[in-house]
Amino acid sequence: MRDEIKGIRPPSNPAAIKDALDDIARIRGRPLVYPFIGSGRGRGALVELADGSVKWDWITSIGTHFFGHGDPEMTRAVLTVASADVPIQGHLQPNGEYVEFLRAVSSIAPGRCKHVWPSMSGTMANENALKIIRQRHAPAFRVLAFENAFAGRSALMSEISGSAANKKGQPDMGQAHPVPFYDPADASSVDRTVAAMDDAFKKHPGEFCAMHVELVQGEGGFRDAPREFFQAVFERCRRERVAVWVDEIQTFGRIGEYFMLTRLGLEEWADVVTIGKMLCGSAVLFSSEYNPDPGLVSGTFAGYTAGLALGAHVIRRLRADGLIGLQGKIRALERAVSERLQVWKSDRLIRDYTAVGAMAAFTPIEPDLDSIRSMVRKIFDAGVCVYYTGHGPYRIRVLLPGGCMSTDELKEGFDIMERCL
Template identity: 25%
Template structure:
């Protein structure tokens, strides 16, 4: 149940946030509250005793919600040390168990996975394995508005926001429009450059995440997959935000009936992973590795259990059904471009300011939602969301919209200390 008993952020949170603002080298707090660890289902408490309905799932990385009883049992069974092994070099059984679970839900022929620590590192290694296969490669291809992470390799592919790239060196890329002209654009690039072997890879989010929750047009995917196959260009699906069942399929590319050469996963998976055919990975020992990749016991154990719960409770069908329900609800709201697939939904407002006002007003009422792109709000609830939660979220959004559209409305309060009220939140 939502319970807001102090200002947001409350006094205890405020004290910590103020210190963090000074001491955290990369301050970018999206939500001015400090989580206490208490909570249940889609609800989480802050350290001031306020209880929020979380429609962000910790940016799509907490699919099972808060304190899921089966995951708590896993946590209890891992009270031993070390909890992190140097997993590529000093193997533990969970490494194999997790790879087998991932492969059990991956397309036929994708018979090998490499575990790593984060989403950006998963992308980084996906492009590295493709580069090894393409010794003549000089550049890569990604999409406009793409987000693939912030390590320097992944950042080269990213294109969603200027601030992420400013001042950083990167390797050469072409970018295609995220629409049905992309196939022709790719053919033009190949003609102009004269040799398709100079292309290391094409990388694609089948539902764009940070870039705006745009769903790839089927014709675009079909053309790009055909063209990449024709020229032997490795096709990478970035499933870091859209994967692990969120769209109602294990992987968003499955909504298009295609199979990529490589895909990356992280967030909801709890670890980073690159999945492909064994033949795509470098033979040389040490060409790709990392101390903790495949060695974080807790992460792997939670990941294994998460996959098992999704299978056992048939959550793919549930996500599809709940997604449709939420989308119907969004269509009744006075907002624009309602869109979504499974539990990956968004809508647009008229300006950045209006969008940011809505996100903050929802937070004050106990609903956590996230912005994305310029004017969009995304809804990314955990897979345990109930019909009542969905109705409550829609009610709060509707109510908040009416408030922020009142003549003379101005955000105020402690929340403005951290969110630059009405200017930019995230």
């Protein structure tokens, strides 16, 4: 398959690629993490780079290539709308793709969150979520969030997010209050988190409007937690009349169900849910109680026409291709990934791992940032695109193209990584 892709067009001139990489570094002020400039071609889990090399794409642009590269159905969805009068649509004069997107998302809406408001990035969906919540809970404004949470990089979402790099030089306006995430090594983890919530509520009575929750922490290290942990947290929120805001921007569609909320059977607790990434757009979903007054959320753009069409396509496709559900292909992929990572753990190649659907991460023996960065680069040079996550210990993560991967392909990529480890 590699040769088939490579044979289509000769590789670009190496000097031109070097210029392009240098220009990216000079113009942006920062080089790429690794020298990835795509050629615009690929097949399934394989992507071709502009230099003619072919790699396993196990990071999938953090979402857009879940169904792989060169996928005919995704291409058809884009081509079908390519001649539409509008490349990008707004909330004032939408076209049919906007309606289809709304219908598709609302058809899978979890629990009470039946309303859908589209936007273009995960951060914007989260900004809308918080405004919607604050309007209903005014004047309460404070937000609880887990340590190492990630909500985006806008001025406000950086405050909720746990990453020091994301906050550097930013004022702390005191709007976000971190509480510990689940710690499997601590038998009293649930009590500790609920006690921290109690403390925050006691310190600022009536001032909290919401708790931001990732059911699998994405940028925070791919950490997950059992249902009982979240249920205790949600119960405490409900007692305090604080909205449960579930951020599924990274988990959406990847974890063997549309929502991690569904996988954990926690749908009924959510007041507001945000989704994005693999949708090629984003949205906030909310219950009728949180339906905002006109004018609170809007914006010139709701989504690229192709993005809206792809979002609806992805939702239909996840079910049509048998990816969703306990017997679905994503769960089968998760089992295969877990088996291999368990062998690595037993062989002491890695310290630990997490695998939830097509999301997986492992902690190498040396989990400091410099070692992780050089490991990511080594794996890239050897033929697999991966990335890292966490804030120390750092972990190598993969966001697998679960919509197209075979077990043979999985083995080949893992063999390459194993040699690097």
